[in-house]
Amino acid sequence: LLLFPHFKEDEQFRRLISYNTTAVHIPTDIYEGSTIVLNELNWTDALEAVFRKNKEEDPTLLWQVFGSATGLARYFPASPWMDSRKTPNKIDLYDVRHRLSPRPLSLQVSGSVSGLTLKLIHTSVNEMLETLSDDDYVNVVYFNDKAVKAACFQNLVQANVRNKRFLKDAVRNISAKGITNYKGGFELAFEQLSSLNVTQGRALCNKIIMLFTDGGEERAQEIFQKYNADKKVRIFTFSVGQHNYDKGPIQWMACTNKGYYYEIPSIGAIRINTQEYLDVLGRPMVKANNKAKQVQWTNVYQDALVLRYYIMLCFGLIPLFLDCFFSQRPQNQLILGVMAIDVSLDDIKRLTPRFTFGPNGYYFAIDPNGYVLLHPNLCPKNPKFQEPVTLDFLDAELEDEIKVEIRTNMINGETGHRTVHTLVKSQDERYIDRSERSYTYAPVKGTDYSLALVLPVYSLHYIHTTIGDTITQAKCKYLFFSSHREYCKDLKPSKNNTEFLMDFNEYIDRKTPNNPLCENGVLARFVATDGGITRIYPKSAGLDWTEDPETYESSFYKRSLDNDIYIFTPTPYQEDTNSKSIVSWNCNVVLVVWLWWLIAVVGVKLDISTWMTNFINATLKMNHVDCVILDDGGFLVMANRDEYIGQIGQFFGMIDPILMVNLVNMSLFTLNKTYDYQSVCDPKRESKGSAAGLRSVYVPTIADILNVGWLASAANVHGVFYVHNPYFAGSLTICLFVCVRVCCARACVLHLCVRSVCSTADTDDEIPDMSKESCITEQTQYFYDNEEKSFRGTLDCENCSRMFHAEKLWKTNLVFVIADAKLTCMSCDHKPLIQAEQPSEGPDPCEMAEKPRFRKGPDACFDNNERVGHVIILSSSVFKNGNRQI
Structure with a gap:
């Protein structure tokens, strides 16, 4: 008997x-x-009752998820899974284990590597890089x-989004030549792991070297004896x-060095x-038991629950372990998975x-x-962005020395207060x-x-009022006195009231815009308040009002x-519009x-x-001089030439x-040049004539042809496949290593934190943003x-010169040139x-890597446990063995 759940639209999730x-x-x-x-489907079925009870106790809960180490994800409440990503034939490539799990990259291409094998190695390395988190350090040789x-x-660099992308590009450009020298490769790898620049101020935890190759005869025993006699560095090898x-x-390299083949x-x-x-890597953590069962929070993720709406999510997760004390077999010391819930940033706000x-x-x-959460400048622009949102505090604001100090103090968990005279970028990012x-943390x-908490000096206090009958409060039963002031200096008093009133009416008409002689070019007057109320006069001007009604x-x-x-x-310059205006404002103070x-x-x-x-x-x-008025951002406000009227609002440069x-x-x-790391752009398209790498003829095998579908899907997911000639031939003898320092517990735990079950569960409608890339x-x-007011100089050109004079206009943000x-x-x-x-x-990235920003790794490290069994020889192949051989 098959039971199909009944789905209905939910206001909280905004989906079925x-x-x-x-x-x-x-x-x-x-x-x-x-x-x-099948076994996990059976025993995880009991989680349904727990999830439902949690929802009853806390109705604000959103998604509740269990992510298994085998890739199974059970989530509540149920919702149709529809992958809207543009993968070929709508192949669903979502895997719960790929969310924030650390992955090292390593490549080795030996002399007999064929074109397809080289592509496999490149793709494997990119997959490994994607699994590394910001608590890991990596380099590729x-x-x-x-x-x-x-x-x-x-040296080893932090495995953040930018560094991993840079390494991917470097791996893609590697060519093959020469002969294989395992000793030289491993020696450089061990030197990278022992680099002092990486170890200072960071957790010394798991050290890993990963080798990707098609095989070889050399074992490099003397290198392992010299650098790894104590077996503190694990070696993982991939054929x-x-x-x-x-x-x-x-195989010997992996088994001798506590690794895996x-x-x-x-x-x-x-x-x-x-x-x-x-x-x-997770086995020592299993043996640590309760010490390792700590709630962890991931980076911020962005999800699109429904079309045109997105929500920012972060997850709290707890690892679950399987430790069979009745068995000493190492395969029983495993991480079962992770329990997770997501927390909407909107709920926190x-x-x-x-x-x-x-x-x-x-x-x-x-x-x-140092990554920000809840910052007003944290606003990713792509609702289908697959990577975690990692915006550093010093990138979210304009960096200065005091902010660097504030950032360091906050990371160290200190309490403090600093007042800063700093540069502030405007809401529209033009000024x-x-x-x-004032920073209090x-x-x-x-x-x-x-x-x-960040406040300007004028917001250090606020008015606390009691709402009452304001009309009644405005009544006054006392006398009202007006001082004897000469309010209208050019209005002569008259003993005849009728004559005085006629003169007064004429005076009012002459001094107001109703008089045809008064052509002052004012389109509207307005007042915008802190309470979010904007009043515009005349009423007709409000129909064309384009400013945000939310004053904040x-x-x-x-x-x-x-x-x-x-x-x-x-008005910001736009080539396709002739509607131009200038807005001038000032603020009132109480x-x-x-x-x-x-x-x-x-x-x-x-x-x-x-x-x-x-x-x-x-x-x-x-005609022989240019007179222009610019604002403090260098945008044209006014000029003495008719042809400039269409360029009002254009940057003068x-x-x-x-x-x-x-x-x-x-x-x-x-x-001041600023970078936005949250942008999306159109994908880069290289011409067919710009193929890189070795050009040669390659005849694909039957196995190559059968793998075309998977090649296409992998290329779409990772965005790192090749637009140039995909096949190489000749004597390919490159060996590529990835030296990875996996720091802290996050490298030991299989972070099966679900990015959100709705990150790929959406409608099948085509989304334009999906064609863009970060x-x-x-x-x-x-x-x-x-504070200088006056500037003058001469522009010297080849056969002529131009003199100029600039003067800042008093009490305004304008300059006359x-x-x-x-x-x-x-x-x-x-x-x-x-x-x-x-x-x-x-x-x-090279300069930034030389002076990395301060960060603090987790305190706990699970790198070894005497009770953990060691691997003798491990081989894993989905195509040859349906299950792992242990």
């Missing part, structure tokens, strides 16, 4: 849900009818007749490809066999009094790696202001997070609070017993056409690059960084200065 049962996901590359899977580092990293070479030497005959075996080493902190006040938390911020009990998210509102001047901002509080921003919206006409007339329409360069050189403007973008902001016209000296050719966001390679 059934609370009557649990659901199970089994990876595609695991045989669902195997004895192990390859060798033929001599050992060489694959990338520019001189890659289908061949008849002697596997004895590489695997076979990867084809692409389908990669995903399973590249994570089996975790069973070995709802617990905080956001509007008490003011528009520019906020809170955030960071983990021991930078200098302001004062303390550790969060029971976790490894540290929490901070409005760039003009937040900027004005940090400045005591009038702020003018042109004084209450020597404490001050900013409550509102008042401003006007100006008609650019009218103001440009007045400006052109005021400059006498001189795109209009007159050479003049903008000189304004920067004269220190009128200072530039990338780094850069943007340059310009700002005033000195007059210069010899651009048309009078066309030999000053300079490429445009790009201020807008654009794709970038980001900071040099």
